[in-house]
Amino acid sequence: MDIDLWSPRLVAGISAGEDGEFPASRDAMLARFCRAKQRGADILATPTGHASQVLLQKAGLEGEMEQINTTFTQLTRQAAGTHGLVAGTLAPAGLELEPYGEASFTELMAIYRAQGSCLAKAGVDCFLVETSSALQYARCAVLALRKLKLPILASVRLDQDGELRHGGTALNALTVLQALGVSAFGLRGDYDREDLEEMVEGLAQMAKVPLMVQPAKYRMEGEDLCPLTQEELKAHCNRLMELGATLLYCAAGGERLSVPAQAVKEFAAAGKRHRPAPSDPDQVVLADAWEIYDMDYDRLELGPPLPCTADMSSVLMQQESGGFDVVRIRIDSPEDAQDFAQNEYMAHLPVCFLSHDEISLKLALMLYNGIALVDSQSSLPRKTLEKIAAKYGAVVY
Template sequence: MELHFPILLDGATGTELQKRGYRGGISAEQWVLEHPDAITDLHNNYIEAGSDVLYAPTFGANRVKLEEYGVFNQVPEYNRRLAKIALDNAEGRALVAGDISQTGKFLKPIGNTTFREMLEIYREQAEALEEAGVDLYAVETMTNLAEARAAVLAIRQISDKPIMVCFTCEANGRTMMGNDIAAALVILQNMGIDAFGLNCSTGPDQMLPHIQRLQKYAEVPLIAKPNAGMPKTKNGETYYDCGPEELASYVKDLAAAGVGIFGSCCGSTEEHIRAIHRELQNVEFLPPHPDFQGKIPLATEKNLYLLPTDLEIGKIYPCDEHLEDSCEEAEEDDEALFMTIELKAEEELDHLEDFQYAISLPLCILCNDASLLEQALEIYQGRVLYAGDLPEEELLPLANRYGLVI
């Protein structure tokens, strides 16, 4: 599918379901299945207001989140049924995105989940959404790069449809897990996603500076789906004070910063979407045009680096039980722009998994086994530089899938 910009997404789902009677206690997904008229009314309102894309109400329909509400072994059924409701509501008037968000799980050694387990959780949901016939995928409200990577890889295992990814960040441009959103952009756009941006957590005024920073590195269209301001409380009730016209007044500046996909999040209504739609009639989409000035964009999970193209391999560290000490040594080397580790055996992957969060410099992997290299690229959450003698035909799939720099 080819996307044509600008694109207008829908507005809030959660806060609008609350207006229609959702009070918690059960998952929002279960409530929607029991009250399908609520989401049908909401979707119709958004289409009439100008939305080009509806989000299927599958935000928390992964195994982990459903089980928190006592729903077991129903991920395929829930996702198929929820997506069908959205597709029926769209009736060819809008596209439907399979909505995927966080599990809340953390990778070892911080948590007790392996990347393969996380990948399987997302694949289960993506398979059901693909079977239901969604038009594209929206991976949204992400704060953990590992989960975003797992979701993207899972989708790509079963579909070549467009993938949009949105993070939510703090005022410092980092997620609550400490991931730099610019690093996340570079990693994920080189994994083949079709658009990247921000949603939730802030109003348009606070989101704009982060979007402007992302524009410097974006090779894909950017997404802006801000809240209708920051949530406030009055008389025990939560409200959002950014009205439709105020939110829409940021469309021109967001478009100038490379945003090609617009929408709104918590606290917004169909009136916000209608106001954005009006503004979009007067703006022109600017295709991405980053200028890396002959630099190679690499990233750890936490930070983005632009390295010169004439790199030379320095000291090579073994991927062994002393990897954490090696990371400290490499960081203390004032001349080292990146760290190179050598992988020779599968058992060494355990050390990479245990100590990858100690790697603070961009990573280069020296390896001459394509299967071993791919396993390492799954585990490591940054964008990697390759050194070794593998032929191009074995490296290109890894470059396309994981963003490996060859």
Template sequence: MDFRTELKRRLIVFDGAMGTMVQRHGLPPGQPPEIFNIIRPEVIEDIHRQYIEAGADVITTNTFGANDLKLKGTGYTVEQVITQAVALARRAAGNKWVALDMGPIGQLMEPMGPLSFEEAYELYARQVKAGVKAGVDLILIETLSDLYEAKAAVLAAKENSSLPVICTLTFDQTGRTLTGADPLTAVVVLESLGVDALGVNCSLGPEGLLSIIDEFVSYSSLPVLVQPNAGLPQVVEGRAVYPSTPEVFQRHIMTMVQMGVRLVGGCCGTTPDFIRAIKQAVEGLTPASISAKGFTAVASGSKAVILGQGVKVIGGRIKASYNENIAWAIQNRELGDVVSEAIVQRRQGADILAVDAAVPGLDEKEAMLNLVREVQAVVNLPLQLNSASADVLEASMRIYNGKPLVRGVSSEQAVMDSIFPTVAKYGACVVGCTRNEEGTPVDARSRVKMAERIVSVAESYGIQKENIIIDCTMTDVADHPLKAMETLKAVELIEKELGLITTMDIQGVCEVWHGNENIGSTYLAMALAYGLDIPVVDLGDARIVETIKAFRFLSGQQ
């Protein structure tokens, strides 16, 4: 049976806890459960078989911590542990699916810890390669509390296999992960990375997860997997005791299925009795249909911003091409000044921060990567990555923590062909500028045609329409003021006829008429009235800030 095909048509039951079961057999102190694959293979195979007999459709390999760091000192390699684990699961599973289980690495990632993104990627890639060679059917990335680590794991799975990939996170009582991501942010980022299903496991027990699950199914266009603990554990005589019973667990799982959850199972404290109760409850049920939510969003690792629902503001001062002070700071590696600027713009009300590192004579890729790392380490706003270089954009998209907005695409075929493949790979939102080899057309209708072309080519690369934003900036309005009105007409037409979100760099307009600051704020007000969604502005300009506040107030957005 093809897992992706079955996922579309029926409910799928995963197994329950492995650690809980292994501990009953006297796991040596200080040893990871994964070594039982080698020293007590009959125990692991029997646990798998019990879950199959209970009705599980998917058996998860005993490899949760089978990475190079956690196995250090055990005397066993990643390949040895995973190969044996898959063989045991396969013998017990028969014609059921076997999932390679990958949990947290065990070290915090930068900037909170010492582990770099590429180091995390390589650790996961080694696990994936071993699992694929051993013959797993799908990959389950679970119990992660950091979306940045989840990105490393998902990319490792997708770049080193063609198998279905599922990723679940763990949430605390605040409704967020350890690093601050809420369910909306989790959905935005994981869907952008192209997982086949997503969800939540471990965490608070089934009842405590209901509000989190409600957000997942409300936002997600993909199937949702839930594997709760058997309640919150209590320590009794030195061991963790989970309070939930199979009957209580079953009732909560049924509530989740009614909410729209399509894949179910158990985590810590659950046993084959829990899986048997789940299977009996869901057997023969038709899952709720999954609808495409179709909203446009960008995200950092802990904050998502939905675009097209009210005016959102891009702070535009961290651009070397616009700000001489930023260019100097980047060139002289004084990135503390850049970070301070990011903090100021967040305080001034930016929803997104634009960054570029194009300084003449400087290695733009290296500078951009340093810029992205420093800013996202301190400020939780999503970033707009600006560059005319496909290589720079690809490198920065890869190490970016979240779902970025990417600016650097025009309607020139060569430019689109160089950038769209990586935009599709990393699931970014992309800004398409309505210009070609001959420049920016004057009349609004020509710009609409360019926008249509951008959408058509983007969709041919697998980029969904909701991830495309059109830039209507006009660069030479000073020489031809009437072009300003044509630009506003383009904003209106692109929104009404194409249903696309629009952006415009107001900083350029203000710069052109530097001697008359009222023109910039007046033009911004006109653009907002014509339907502009995302202005790029200098939030240090009081007139601009007050114009945005007034528009939001008068249009009922605050």
């Protein structure tokens, strides 16, 4: 389904722990969604953030994933009506990824895809990947869901310092996820009004996809966070729209939902519309999970190819101290791709993969939590390299 997400819209959803009490019954949930729709919500997000097979199994609901996701989608569709849109919500699935936990990237992809398939079958118009606290989880979900051919709205949760749990900033996450082809990028977190407005203004200068922003609830007064008044919230929502937000996200049960709804309505009525940020053809933007690197394409100096081992700390440090712009990694096998994935957090420069094996290169790019270069000195045809690189947001060099 083709959805114009550059058109200003209000997104409303129900998140346990963020929306007061989670509705105790189907009727209560439907009533809350209907109120959100009446107050101006354009997109309703299904309350399925905790409906992955892993979390349902922990709750004693093993085998009921399809039924639960279908039921919640149908209920949300009922409230959205004929002209409203329904986003299928997927949240962190309850597993910790390697190297911090025991779950592999492909295992987590399978979990996201299984739930996404249920939501797509139930008739959602798009996916909402909610509140990933680390970039690798958002990447994993996006890569899993792309095969289902629906727009993906991907949001990250930031702490009060504006960073993700395992490091990295909103700008870093935006850069990586828009390279993977998300349809919108979202921000959520408990920050104050001025910090959020400053963040949105900075992101808008790099955003090639619409920005979805959850308005702040607070303002700083000295060292204290104070709730925004009705008038302050109105001014804040208007300011977010002016600075670059296209979509505002709010809790469906929020009593002040009409305030952001009015901001969206007025922005659209004035004929205002944000556009993708321009690109510089002479620059290449690379990234890892923590930093972005805006570099001159014609002046990159790559280090010599490094073989992959279980412990690459010393060779990575040597290449970083050698004055190179990019660390070059030789990928000869799927095992090499796995080894580098375990070591990538020690690479404090952008990465270029040199591989003569198509499967190994695909795996290395899939596991790499950033935007990499692909070395054109590979024996693989350039068209093959470009096709593989495009799938993972990489750049053939």
